[in-house]
Amino acid sequence: MQYTAPLRDMQFVMHELLDSQSHYAKMAEYRELDTETINSYLEAAADFAQSVLSPLNRTGDLEGCRFDDGQVSTPTGFKEAYEQYCELGFASLNAEPEYGGLGLPTSMSSAVSEIMGTANWSFAMYPGLSHGAIQTIEHHGTDEQKATYLEKMNTGLWSGTMCLTEAHAGSDLGIIKTRAVPNDDGSYSITGQKIFISAGEHDLTENIIHIVLARLPDAPAGTRGISLFIVPKFIVNADGSLGERNGVVCGSIEHKMGIKASATCVMNFDGATGYLIGPKNRGLNCMFTFMNVARIGTAIQGLAASEFAFQGSLKYAKDRTAMRAISGVKEPNKPADSIIHHPAVRNMLLTQKAFSEGGRALVYYLSQFADIVAKGDGVEAKFADEMLSLLTPIAKAFLTETGYEAANMGVQVYGGHGFISEWGMEQNVRDTRIACLYEGTTEIQSLDLLARKVLGSQGKMLANFTKIIHKFCQEHKDDDRMGQMISTLAKLNKQWGDLTARIGMQGTQNLDAVGAAAVDYLFFSGYVTLGYLWARMAVVAYARLDEMNQSLDTDKSLHGEYGFYDAKVKTAQFYFAKLMPRHAVHVARINASHETLMAMDIEQFAF
Template sequence: MTVSDYKAPVRDMKFVLNEVFNVEQLLASMPGTAEVNAELINSVLEEAGKVAEGLLAPLNRQGDEIGCQFDGGKVTTPGGFKDAYRTFAEGGWIGLAGDPQYGGQGMPKTLAVCFEEMIMAANSSLALYAVLSAGASLAISRHASDDLKQAYLPKLYDGSWSATMCLTEPHAGTDLGMIKTRAVPQSDGSYKVSGTKIFITGGEHDLSENIIHLVLAKLPDAPAGPRGISLFLVPKFLPDGDGNVGDSNGVSCGSIEHKMGLKGSATCVMNFDDATGYLVGEINKGLACMFTMMNYERLTIGLQGLGLGDASYQTAAAYARERIQGRSPAGPAQPDKAADSLLVHPDVRRMLLNMRANTEAGRALAAYVGNQLDIVYFHPDEERQARAAKLVALLTPITKAAFTDRGFEACVLGQQVLGGHGYVREWGQEQHVRDARIAQIYEGTNGIQALDLMGRKVVFDREGMLEEMLDEMRQFIDQEKDGRVAAFVAALDNALDCLVRTTDLIRQANTENPHEVGAASVPYLDLMTLILYCYMWARMVKVAEDALAAGTEDSDFYRAKIQVGCYFLDRIMPRYKSLAEEISAGSDVVMALDEALF
């Protein structure tokens, strides 16, 4: 088996969408998605699986080995990428969730979430070019003028043009208020944009005719800090009178980074020298506009971790079934062979079950967040929209950090299952580890995600974001406490009580010590993740138990779902208690060591 043997988890995705969340019923209640029924959902999932398995995955290893080449300001992507990207774009996949008014497919985010997991698992480097265009298209669709939408969205959706987002500068990473890129107003309503941006994914490449950069910059008289940031659309080539590629703009690539992983994805230093740009949204409101794309990309990068973790599991599980080493502690399981398979060893099973339990819970949570995003954008009931928006705000930092942390852990565990074979190139596990590592860093480091959750979304929240999520889980507990998933419900109930106590403790401690939020943030996000995963497992196991009771023909699938869920409940869920104890230790011990002693 090699990494190109990736199999898209279509069966599990159908289970999550159709059985656990019954998305057809939700989509039918919203005018913008009413035509998306179960038959269409299944068809899209199946075709997406074919694209991931047959088009993207076979190029993954060679993309890593060849990498992007930089020469004279031009970037050449690995062999096969250009043709594959063209085929991918012609299939309408870049505009899958795009605005139909401008050529998008108009599919719900719930479905796009599954698709993005597949393509990220199959070939993250190539997938990144496409998902960045999708994210930029969303920001343009939500905030740009009608003229800009008409000029750029159709070509972004059909893949003839691609897009980036340009935030980071050499001196300004997390603290975007420090950016120096400037935009000077012109008499024709355009702006001249000048500055340097770094770590720009897809800033230069040969996959599309034009590259559209969404650039954060400040006007000469802008207020200091993040309140003075505006957003500009800056094309590599200015469109001509017919809307096609015209004159070169003042945009150039200075170099590309030599990276640990994702070598088929060009990470560029981009220079803007009096480049013509166009305002997106309002002056000094650029950060809010860019967050439309950033939050989209944060979930997408979470799906990168989730997908790579699943790909690692698939390779490791297949290897463990085939590899014979040692004997079962209970006696030979295969006495006719020289040794038993790795699956007789409890520790190998522990690693595989950790990978699978976290991946399947993450997949369900991703679909749940997709549901909420669809409600925000499509539901006619404003109260439902407002509630969903709160949940999305709360869950976005959790999904980005949780999926990428656990995805990287799954890649390392998968490498460990293979032993020495996991460390060599042929099996693909070492590439998974390298490719997954960046997902914990870009689109906002996971430490920043934890601070966002702990600070903005919990301690300083005035909208009741956490309370909305707690109320929903409490309702589930009340409904199911005497049902088939009573054990899950009891654990969830106890964990929620612990979460409330811990949250109250942090809120109170923060009034006296400003370090408490930062010291508690990462373990708090992990605590929330365990609770959310338990909630997802309770819902999945309930459906599986009901299916078995009804006499399903696919009994193996549902039995496996229940057994993996029980593993999560018994072996992973109890960790919430130690996380609560870690948080209760407070910040003093974190801040005690003098700076000079580090």
């Protein structure tokens, strides 16, 4: 399938819904960033993604990566595409200008990442991991480390990875075994094995900078005893040139369900030279810089899956004819009606559209808080950090789950053809399935949201957001057109707090009640969060329609824009009518006793 960047909707979210100009005006570094500049970057990204990356999506899936004695070759065309990606400046979008970056905000790079990722998620994985490595060094590295690594990483000449997972320790990082022994020169000798390392080895860059979690010999047990290290593929000489090969080698690449053009590596560290970054035994705290960036990136993958599925499904549903519409013939010049006239198909298309456009609003909304955390100060930055902490697990888990649902609907709309690889829908399902797993599974994100962020803050983080929703509902409660949306949103916003209090009380008696409720709580949170954003989009769209109604009859050029805003309102109405009611199932499951989960003895699961 040929991808087309949804620039009009991206611009709507950035400029009209989230008022990018006012947002950037609050921060000195971004004050000069205007709408025209933003749009020019989006258009350049769209041109590159559509003409270069999209055609490589299926060929990369078919060819995959090749492994030969520790060396990894990316699919045909990837190396040339990466060089062009770097030449166009996309590798350095939001990196600091001091080290060769363009200094643009996260909210800008997130939009570009959406374009690249939807066109070709496997390709986007290579530079995507570098961004987190760069930010980790920016935030926690010494001046010498920044001078050594950042400029070449920012230009894309070198890339970066995050090396956390070990075979016996997935998300439970407290039990990792990789060791770091001090050397006489102040460096460390790193020994151990890491698995599932995206872009751990490839042929796109001349050096790969691994960010590695390991334990010092005298480290305390658990997560309090983990340190963070920079381990380059090639040692960097004092003059910045590349020296000898370090003791880190790719042992194999994984044979995967999807994202086959992205190298997922087993990395063996055999006395590799590493350099401590950040304080000893505080590596996990430093790594959170990396992990939050990665989780926002994974949320974008969920958005990308919904958008890709929607674009493919819409085109097919308009072209494919099958039977007559049950309400009467729609296309008498054809032997059958296009399937877009069938209510069941419409339901799938609108679900994909609602998740895609709602997910875009959530990612961009989240990214604006990331901008403020990076460049704001005082009370505003603290508030933004708390909002980012609350919304990141919702965005990561909810958007990847709904993205996977939308991808499956893509196959369903195509029918039997969806099961055939040429159409691209089955690849989308395979590619996006990993998004619900890596950077913390849905279940882990759910527990993080409920136990750590909401209950752990005594409800403060949640209250920050529910107050925003309450204020919005109060401002628009008298708008007759918004009446049903606002009343529903206000009711669920209050219920969010009530559910939280009930789960908290149950948790004081038995913490299993918290674990049992967590996933359903996250889904409830996701539906309300997207509901808030869809209601906001409807308010903006109604205002634009009111403006155009005054001159629509005399200015025919407005018809296309009128249709855009009218569709936005109708999609919001669909979301509240058909998708928001799903919350009730999650409430019922939360209210059901957790004891049914824990009552059975382990031996009783199978006989």
